Amino acid sequence: MKKNAKDEIIRAAIILFNSKGYSGTSIRDIAKLAKVNTATIAYYFDNKAGLLEYCITHFFEQYIRIMDEVFHSIDKGARTCLKQMVTELLQFQFENIQLASFVYREMSVNTQVSREVMATYSLKEKYYFQQIFERGFEWNEFRPHSIPYLIIQLKALLMMPFTNAIYLREVLYIFPNENFFVQKYLKDIHLWIDRTLCTDLPLKKGAIVK
Structure with a gap:
């Protein structure tokens, strides 16, 4: 062999x-x-189905392992932990850009494999993000927000370069595999964390968060 x-x-x-x-x-x-x-x-x-399942499982096993390892640094602060987690998750996906693009495309289809992923890895992902947000609220690092809506926004930011790679290249002439894009995109997500979540920037007068 x-x-x-x-x-x-x-x-x-x-x-x-x-x-x-x-x-x-x-x-x-x-x-x-x-x-x-x-x-x-x-x-x-x-068979081919077994190969598909292996590729998807392999991707999410590494993804969740990164989350688990970074979460152990939560005592350094919720903002610090979230920024480090976002950095490492994005870096992992950019290093495996073809796999990430394929996996996310498959996850958009309602199949047995995608449902199994939702029941295991997606719930683990939700747990880690929820724990970070809750600690941030408790420690007064983050303004109060709806956690499901925060996860929606953060997931959209983490997945966009891989679910819309053709749009980035063909319409915006941006190439997500280039190091410049990785650095710029990561900086923008960190800015989202600072501006959307953190309490050291005052809320607009009269703003109500439910």
Whole structure:
């Protein structure tokens, strides 16, 4: 069996799933690009569905591990913890931009795999964000906000470069794989944290947050 065959299969699958879509990609396509035979794919993943599940699970396992590790620094402050978490999650996604783009596209479809992810990894993600927001309110670092709406906004910011990569390139002429974009985008998210959440900037007179 070819050395590093499993890694080559995963790499080929991510490229093809992202460019041709899951339905438009065959096991033969993956085998050809990975330079292995179809039996090798069956050995590691059983079938195409098994390979899809592995790619999605592999992505979210790493994503949640980052959240878990960063959350241990919560005693440094909620704002500091949230900024570090956002930084590391974005960096991970930019380093795996094709995988992130494909995974988020698949998660937008109501399938058994996406429902399983929602029931496991998405709930874990919600838990960590909710804990940070609640600590921020408790420690008077953050202004009071609706936590579900904060998560909606933050998730949109974290996912946008990967769910709309074609729009960024073709319409805005912005390239999310470039280091300049990563730095600028991260700076803007940190600004969102400072301006939207933090209590050291006064609320507008008469503002009511429910």
